[in-house]
Amino acid sequence: MDEKARSLLLQNRTALVRDIRTAYIMDHMISDQVITPEEEAQVKSQRTQMDKANFLINLILGKSNQAYVSFYNALLHEGYKDLAVLLKEAANAELSDSTKSSSNGITSYVKTVLCEGAVPQRPVVFVTRLKLVSKIQQSLYKLSVESGWVTVYGMAGCGKTVLAAEALRDHKILNECFPGGVHWVSVGRQDKAGLLMKLQNLCTRLDQEAKYSQRPPLNAEEARERLRLMVNRMYPRCLIVLDDVWDSWVLKAFDIQCRVLITSRDKSVTDSLPGFKEAVHVDSELEHSKGLEILSRFLNIKAEALPSQAHNIIKESFPSATATGEKLFQ
Structure with missing residues (x-):
C-alpha cells in the first residue's frame, strides 16, 4: 500500500473503528478477492465490534492499494459516505495511477x-x-x-x-x-x-x-x-x-x-x-557497447563523444560491469 493510502487509514482509524460494521464490508472485499474467507473468519472471531473493525483495518494496512480501493468502495455501497470521503483522495489517485508508470517506468x-x-x-x-x-x-x-x-x-x-x-x-x-x-x-x-x-x-x-x-x-x-x-x-x-x-x-x-x-x-x-x-x-562478459554506455553515464557525456582511451579501458578491464566501473577511479 502506498504512503498516501496508509497515512489516511491511520489518520482516520479512530472514526472507522468506531462506526463501521464489518460483516457487509467484508462481503464486498471477498468479492473483490482482496481478503480471503480465512481472514474474514479471523475478523469475526474478535470479541467486540470495535475489535473486529480494528482487526480489519490492520489487515488492510498490510495489503495492496487494491485492498484500499475495495474498502473505500465498500464504504460507499454500505452507506458510510461520510467515512468514504475521508479516504477519497488516495482512492481516486489509486484508481487513476496504480498502473500508470512514473518517469522511470515504475508504477x-x-x-x-x-x-x-x-x-x-x-x-x-x-x-x-x-x-x-x-x-x-x-x-x-x-x-x-x-x-x-x-x-x-x-x-x-x-x-x-x-x-x-x-x-x-x-x-x-x-x-x-x-x-x-x-x-x-x-x-x-x-x-x-x-x-x-x-x-x-x-x-x-x-x-x-x-x-x-x-x-x-x-x-x-x-x-x-x-x-x-x-x-x-x-x-x-x-x-x-x-x-x-x-x-x-x-x-x-x-x-x-x-x-x-x-x-x-x-x-x-x-x-x-x-x-x-x-x-x-549471467555471463561475466559485458558487451563492448554496454561498457561504453556505463562509461558515458559515469562521465555524463554521450558514448560517441568518449575518447579513444575509453575503448582501451573496456578491453583492459576484466570484462564485467564492476571492473569497468572500478577502472574509472584507478
Missing part, C-alpha cells in the same frame, strides 16, 4: 511493494540488460503456480543482484505472481550465528505486530518453523529473495515450501533441495 504499486520488501534501488549508473531480465522474469512466472527455487548465478561482479532486483520492477509479476509481496534478504557468507540473526530479522519484519511470538526465535529450526507459519498464513504466494548465497546449507532454513529467488556464484547451491528448480546464468 506506484511496484515502488511500494519493493520498498516494503527492502529490494535495492537501481544503482546511480544503470544499464539495461533486457534479455537477461526477461529470462529471469520467465523463470519467476513459473513460480506463480508452484513453490520452488530460481537461481541467478554467475561470477562476482557480473550484475546478479542488480538484474534480480530489476526483474522484480514489473507490475504484472508482482500483482499476478507474488501478491504476498517480496522480502529481500542480503545473505553473504555466514556462520550459524550470522544466519540465525538474518532469520530473526526476517521474522521480525514479517511479524510487526508480534502475532506469533513476543520474542525472536532462539535457533534456526525454531526460526524456520515460524517462517513457515507466517508465510503460509500471512504472506501466501510471497517471494523471498536470498541475495549472495555462498553455501547450500544456508538454504535449508528457507526450505518451507515457498517461492525463493537466489543470487549466487554457485549454480549447485540448490542441488540438494526438493521441489521445482530453475537457473539463469
Whole structure:
C-alpha cells in the first residue's frame, strides 16, 4: 500500500473503528478477492465490534492499494459516505495511477511493494540488460503456480543482484505472481550465528505486530518453523529473495515450501533441495557497447563523444560491469 493510502487509514482509524460494521464490508472485499474467507473468519472471531473493525483495518494496512480501493468502495455501497470521503483522495489517485508508470517506468504499486520488501534501488549508473531480465522474469512466472527455487548465478561482479532486483520492477509479476509481496534478504557468507540473526530479522519484519511470538526465535529450526507459519498464513504466494548465497546449507532454513529467488556464484547451491528448480546464468562478459554506455553515464557525456582511451579501458578491464566501473577511479 502506498504512503498516501496508509497515512489516511491511520489518520482516520479512530472514526472507522468506531462506526463501521464489518460483516457487509467484508462481503464486498471477498468479492473483490482482496481478503480471503480465512481472514474474514479471523475478523469475526474478535470479541467486540470495535475489535473486529480494528482487526480489519490492520489487515488492510498490510495489503495492496487494491485492498484500499475495495474498502473505500465498500464504504460507499454500505452507506458510510461520510467515512468514504475521508479516504477519497488516495482512492481516486489509486484508481487513476496504480498502473500508470512514473518517469522511470515504475508504477506506484511496484515502488511500494519493493520498498516494503527492502529490494535495492537501481544503482546511480544503470544499464539495461533486457534479455537477461526477461529470462529471469520467465523463470519467476513459473513460480506463480508452484513453490520452488530460481537461481541467478554467475561470477562476482557480473550484475546478479542488480538484474534480480530489476526483474522484480514489473507490475504484472508482482500483482499476478507474488501478491504476498517480496522480502529481500542480503545473505553473504555466514556462520550459524550470522544466519540465525538474518532469520530473526526476517521474522521480525514479517511479524510487526508480534502475532506469533513476543520474542525472536532462539535457533534456526525454531526460526524456520515460524517462517513457515507466517508465510503460509500471512504472506501466501510471497517471494523471498536470498541475495549472495555462498553455501547450500544456508538454504535449508528457507526450505518451507515457498517461492525463493537466489543470487549466487554457485549454480549447485540448490542441488540438494526438493521441489521445482530453475537457473539463469549471467555471463561475466559485458558487451563492448554496454561498457561504453556505463562509461558515458559515469562521465555524463554521450558514448560517441568518449575518447579513444575509453575503448582501451573496456578491453583492459576484466570484462564485467564492476571492473569497468572500478577502472574509472584507478
